[in-house]
Amino acid sequence: MATAAGTSLVFRQLFEKESSTYTYLLADKDTKEAVLIDPVVDTAERDAKLVSELGLKLIYVINTHCHADHITGTGKLKSLVPGCKSVISRASTAKADVLLEEGQVTFGKFSLEVRTTPGHTNGCVTYVLMDESIRMAFTGDTLLVRGCGRTDFQEGNPATLYDSVWGKIFTLPDDTLLFPAHDYKGQTMTTVGEEKRHNPRLTQSKDKFVEIMNTLGLAYPKQIDRAVPANLKCGLQD
Numbered sequence: 557m558a559t560a561a562g563t564s565l566v567f568r569q570l571f572e573k574e575s576s577t578y579t580y581l582l583a584d585k586d587t588k589e590a591v592l593i594d595p596v597v598d599t600a601e602r603d604a605k606l607v608s609e610l611g612l613k614l615i616y617v618i619n620t621h622c623h624a625d626h627i628t629g630t631g632k633l634k635s636l637v638p639g640c641k642s643v644i645s646r647a648s649t650a651k652a653d654v655l656l657e658e659g660q661v662t663f664g665k666f667s668l669e670v671r672t673t674p675g676h677t678n679g680c681v682t683y684v685l686m687d688e689s690i691r692m693a694f695t696g697d698t699l700l701v702r703g704c705g706r707t708d709f710q711e712g713n714p715a716t717l718y719d720s721v722w723g724k725i726f727t728l729p730d731d732t733l734l735f736p737a738h739d740y741k742g743q744t745m746t747t748v749g750e751e752k753r754h755n756p757r758l759t760q761s762k763d764k765f766v767e768i769m770n771t772l773g774l775a776y777p778k779q780i781d782r783a784v785p786a787n788l789k790c791g792l793q794d
Protein backbone atom coordinates (compact mmCIF):
# COMPACT_ATOMS: atom_id res chain seq x y z
CA MET A 557 0.00 0.00 0.00
CA ALA A 558 1.45 3.40 -0.98
CA THR A 559 2.28 5.63 1.97
CA ALA A 560 3.53 9.19 2.39
CA ALA A 561 7.36 9.15 2.16
CA GLY A 562 9.08 8.06 5.37
CA THR A 563 5.91 7.29 7.34
CA SER A 564 3.25 4.63 7.61
CA LEU A 565 0.63 7.25 6.75
CA VAL A 566 -1.70 6.26 3.94
CA PHE A 567 -2.98 9.39 2.23
CA ARG A 568 -5.39 9.93 -0.66
CA GLN A 569 -6.92 13.13 -2.01
CA LEU A 570 -10.28 12.40 -3.67
CA PHE A 571 -12.45 14.77 -5.71
CA GLU A 572 -16.20 15.29 -6.19
CA LYS A 573 -16.69 17.28 -9.35
CA GLU A 574 -20.21 18.78 -8.95
CA SER A 575 -19.26 20.73 -5.83
CA SER A 576 -15.49 20.74 -6.49
CA THR A 577 -15.00 19.17 -3.06
CA TYR A 578 -11.89 17.36 -1.87
CA THR A 579 -12.31 14.38 0.44
CA TYR A 580 -9.26 13.03 2.23
CA LEU A 581 -8.55 9.46 3.28
CA LEU A 582 -5.92 9.09 6.00
CA ALA A 583 -4.90 5.81 7.58
CA ASP A 584 -2.20 4.07 9.55
CA LYS A 585 -0.81 1.32 7.32
CA ASP A 586 0.17 -0.76 10.34
CA THR A 587 -3.02 -0.67 12.42
CA LYS A 588 -5.31 -0.13 9.38
CA GLU A 589 -7.32 2.49 11.26
CA ALA A 590 -8.62 5.09 8.81
CA VAL A 591 -10.53 8.37 8.75
CA LEU A 592 -12.27 10.25 5.95
CA ILE A 593 -12.40 14.04 6.02
CA ASP A 594 -15.27 15.86 4.25
CA PRO A 595 -16.86 13.08 2.18
CA VAL A 596 -19.71 13.95 -0.22
CA VAL A 597 -22.90 11.88 -0.43
CA ASP A 598 -22.55 11.44 -4.22
CA THR A 599 -19.11 9.81 -3.86
CA ALA A 600 -19.61 7.98 -0.55
CA GLU A 601 -19.81 4.58 -2.29
CA ARG A 602 -16.53 5.26 -4.11
CA ASP A 603 -14.89 6.17 -0.81
CA ALA A 604 -16.24 3.10 1.02
CA LYS A 605 -14.99 0.89 -1.83
CA LEU A 606 -11.51 2.38 -1.63
CA VAL A 607 -11.40 1.85 2.13
CA SER A 608 -12.39 -1.77 1.61
CA GLU A 609 -9.95 -2.37 -1.27
CA LEU A 610 -7.07 -1.03 0.83
CA GLY A 611 -8.04 -3.34 3.69
CA LEU A 612 -8.62 -0.39 6.04
CA LYS A 613 -10.94 -0.04 9.01
CA LEU A 614 -12.85 3.23 8.82
CA ILE A 615 -13.30 4.50 12.37
CA TYR A 616 -14.23 8.17 11.91
CA VAL A 617 -16.00 10.20 9.22
CA ILE A 618 -14.91 13.71 10.00
CA ASN A 619 -16.27 17.07 8.85
CA THR A 620 -14.47 20.39 8.88
CA HIS A 621 -17.83 22.18 9.19
CA CYS A 622 -21.50 22.11 8.19
CA HIS A 623 -21.14 22.52 4.43
CA ALA A 624 -23.61 24.64 2.45
CA ASP A 625 -22.85 23.51 -1.10
CA HIS A 626 -23.25 19.72 -0.92
CA ILE A 627 -24.67 17.02 1.33
CA THR A 628 -22.03 15.31 3.40
CA GLY A 629 -21.36 11.62 2.79
CA THR A 630 -21.21 11.00 6.54
CA GLY A 631 -24.68 9.47 6.92
CA LYS A 632 -24.32 7.23 3.87
CA LEU A 633 -20.87 6.05 4.99
CA LYS A 634 -22.26 5.17 8.41
CA SER A 635 -24.70 2.80 6.72
CA LEU A 636 -22.11 1.44 4.24
CA VAL A 637 -19.44 0.90 6.92
CA PRO A 638 -21.18 -0.07 10.17
CA GLY A 639 -19.33 1.04 13.29
CA CYS A 640 -17.68 4.17 11.97
CA LYS A 641 -18.50 7.32 13.90
CA SER A 642 -19.55 10.75 12.61
CA VAL A 643 -17.46 13.68 13.82
CA ILE A 644 -17.94 17.47 13.66
CA SER A 645 -17.33 20.41 15.98
CA ARG A 646 -19.78 21.10 18.81
CA ALA A 647 -19.87 24.73 17.65
CA SER A 648 -21.34 23.62 14.31
CA THR A 649 -24.57 22.77 16.23
CA ALA A 650 -24.86 19.66 14.02
CA LYS A 651 -25.75 16.23 15.42
CA ALA A 652 -22.95 13.64 15.35
CA ASP A 653 -21.52 10.76 17.35
CA VAL A 654 -18.49 12.83 18.36
CA LEU A 655 -18.70 16.58 18.94
CA LEU A 656 -15.28 18.19 19.03
CA GLU A 657 -13.87 21.13 20.84
CA GLU A 658 -10.11 21.73 20.63
CA GLY A 659 -8.36 18.39 21.18
CA GLN A 660 -7.27 15.37 19.15
CA VAL A 661 -8.77 12.78 16.84
CA THR A 662 -6.57 9.67 16.87
CA PHE A 663 -6.29 6.86 14.29
CA GLY A 664 -3.56 4.29 14.78
CA LYS A 665 -0.36 6.07 15.76
CA PHE A 666 -1.47 9.36 14.18
CA SER A 667 -3.39 12.25 15.70
CA LEU A 668 -5.23 15.14 14.13
CA GLU A 669 -5.06 18.22 16.31
CA VAL A 670 -8.34 20.13 16.20
CA ARG A 671 -7.91 23.90 15.82
CA THR A 672 -11.05 26.01 15.88
CA THR A 673 -10.99 28.34 12.87
CA PRO A 674 -14.34 30.18 12.77
CA GLY A 675 -15.16 32.84 10.21
CA HIS A 676 -16.64 30.97 7.22
CA THR A 677 -19.00 29.39 9.78
CA ASN A 678 -18.88 29.47 13.58
CA GLY A 679 -18.15 25.76 13.70
CA CYS A 680 -15.24 25.57 11.23
CA VAL A 681 -12.18 23.67 12.39
CA THR A 682 -8.80 22.88 10.87
CA TYR A 683 -7.25 19.45 11.46
CA VAL A 684 -3.46 19.42 11.83
CA LEU A 685 -1.34 16.29 11.47
CA MET A 686 2.23 16.61 12.72
CA ASP A 687 4.36 13.55 12.13
CA GLU A 688 8.17 13.16 12.30
CA SER A 689 8.46 13.52 8.54
CA ILE A 690 5.29 15.27 7.40
CA ARG A 691 3.23 18.26 8.52
CA MET A 692 -0.17 18.72 6.99
CA ALA A 693 -3.38 20.60 7.77
CA PHE A 694 -6.90 20.16 6.44
CA THR A 695 -8.36 23.63 6.34
CA GLY A 696 -11.92 22.99 5.14
CA ASP A 697 -13.31 26.23 3.70
CA THR A 698 -11.34 28.45 6.08
CA LEU A 699 -8.35 28.70 3.76
CA LEU A 700 -8.44 27.76 0.07
CA VAL A 701 -5.49 27.79 -2.35
CA ARG A 702 -4.92 31.53 -2.99
CA GLY A 703 -8.36 32.19 -1.52
CA CYS A 704 -10.58 31.57 1.50
CA GLY A 705 -14.12 30.66 2.36
CA ARG A 706 -16.82 33.23 1.81
CA THR A 707 -18.29 34.97 4.85
CA ASP A 708 -21.70 36.16 3.64
CA PHE A 709 -23.96 33.50 5.22
CA GLN A 710 -24.07 30.80 7.95
CA GLU A 711 -22.67 33.16 10.66
CA GLY A 712 -19.84 34.20 8.36
CA ASN A 713 -17.59 36.97 9.67
CA PRO A 714 -14.57 38.23 7.71
CA ALA A 715 -12.71 39.73 10.69
CA THR A 716 -13.08 36.43 12.56
CA LEU A 717 -11.86 34.47 9.54
CA TYR A 718 -8.81 36.72 9.22
CA ASP A 719 -7.92 36.16 12.89
CA SER A 720 -8.44 32.39 12.52
CA VAL A 721 -6.10 32.14 9.54
CA TRP A 722 -3.37 34.34 11.01
CA GLY A 723 -3.71 32.92 14.53
CA LYS A 724 -4.30 29.22 13.90
CA ILE A 725 -2.99 28.38 10.40
CA PHE A 726 -0.26 30.88 9.51
CA THR A 727 1.37 30.14 12.88
CA LEU A 728 2.17 26.62 11.64
CA PRO A 729 5.65 26.08 10.12
CA ASP A 730 5.98 27.46 6.58
CA ASP A 731 6.52 23.99 5.12
CA THR A 732 3.19 22.68 6.45
CA LEU A 733 1.19 21.25 3.54
CA LEU A 734 -2.32 22.67 3.35
CA PHE A 735 -5.25 20.76 1.92
CA PRO A 736 -8.52 22.67 1.33
CA ALA A 737 -12.08 21.36 1.06
CA HIS A 738 -12.56 22.92 -2.38
CA ASP A 739 -10.78 24.22 -5.40
CA TYR A 740 -12.41 25.70 -8.48
CA LYS A 741 -9.27 26.13 -10.62
CA GLY A 742 -7.64 22.69 -10.58
CA GLN A 743 -5.26 23.42 -7.72
CA THR A 744 -4.81 20.64 -5.20
CA MET A 745 -2.75 21.87 -2.28
CA THR A 746 -0.52 24.63 -1.01
CA THR A 747 1.74 25.44 1.94
CA VAL A 748 1.64 27.91 4.81
CA GLY A 749 4.66 29.75 3.39
CA GLU A 750 3.11 30.05 -0.07
CA GLU A 751 -0.17 31.42 1.25
CA LYS A 752 1.56 33.88 3.58
CA ARG A 753 3.35 35.27 0.52
CA HIS A 754 0.82 34.90 -2.28
CA ASN A 755 -2.75 34.71 -0.98
CA PRO A 756 -4.36 37.76 -2.61
CA ARG A 757 -6.86 38.23 0.23
CA LEU A 758 -4.97 37.24 3.36
CA THR A 759 -1.79 39.15 2.57
CA GLN A 760 -3.86 42.35 2.91
CA SER A 761 -4.48 44.32 6.11
CA LYS A 762 -7.45 43.14 8.16
CA ASP A 763 -9.51 46.20 7.16
CA LYS A 764 -8.81 45.64 3.46
CA PHE A 765 -9.59 41.93 3.84
CA VAL A 766 -12.97 42.75 5.39
CA GLU A 767 -13.73 45.14 2.53
CA ILE A 768 -12.77 42.50 -0.07
CA MET A 769 -14.93 39.85 1.58
CA ASN A 770 -17.91 42.18 1.93
CA THR A 771 -17.88 42.99 -1.78
CA LEU A 772 -17.28 39.53 -3.33
CA GLY A 773 -20.82 39.38 -4.74
CA LEU A 774 -20.83 35.58 -5.14
CA ALA A 775 -24.04 33.74 -6.06
CA TYR A 776 -25.44 31.54 -3.28
CA PRO A 777 -24.48 27.87 -3.57
CA LYS A 778 -27.09 26.04 -5.64
CA GLN A 779 -27.73 23.31 -3.06
CA ILE A 780 -27.71 25.47 0.09
CA ASP A 781 -31.39 25.04 0.97
CA ARG A 782 -31.21 21.25 1.11
CA ALA A 783 -27.54 20.89 2.09
CA VAL A 784 -27.55 22.84 5.36
CA PRO A 785 -30.57 21.10 6.95
CA ALA A 786 -29.19 17.69 5.91
CA ASN A 787 -25.70 18.49 7.17
CA LEU A 788 -27.01 19.66 10.54
CA LYS A 789 -27.81 15.95 10.95
CA CYS A 790 -24.49 14.87 9.35
CA GLY A 791 -26.46 13.62 6.35
CA LEU A 792 -28.43 11.11 8.44
CA GLN A 793 -32.03 10.47 7.46
CA ASP A 794 -34.70 10.39 10.22
Ligand SMILES: N[C@@H](CCC(=O)N[C@@H](CSS)C(=O)NCC(=O)O)C(=O)O
Binds near residue numbers: 575738774776778
Ligand atom coordinates in the same frame (compact mmCIF):
# COMPACT_ATOMS: atom_id res chain seq x y z
N1 LIG B 1 -20.86 27.71 -7.13
C1 LIG B 1 -20.84 26.83 -6.02
C2 LIG B 1 -20.52 27.55 -4.71
C3 LIG B 1 -19.15 28.21 -4.73
C4 LIG B 1 -18.88 28.79 -3.34
O1 LIG B 1 -19.58 29.68 -2.91
N2 LIG B 1 -17.90 28.21 -2.64
C5 LIG B 1 -17.71 28.53 -1.25
C6 LIG B 1 -17.34 27.28 -0.52
S1 LIG B 1 -18.68 26.18 -0.53
S2 LIG B 1 -19.97 27.13 0.69
C7 LIG B 1 -16.69 29.58 -1.01
O2 LIG B 1 -16.42 29.90 0.13
N3 LIG B 1 -16.10 30.17 -2.04
C8 LIG B 1 -15.10 31.20 -1.86
C9 LIG B 1 -14.75 31.84 -3.15
O3 LIG B 1 -14.01 32.83 -3.10
O4 LIG B 1 -15.19 31.35 -4.20
C10 LIG B 1 -22.19 26.17 -5.81
O5 LIG B 1 -23.19 26.65 -6.36
O6 LIG B 1 -22.24 25.20 -5.06
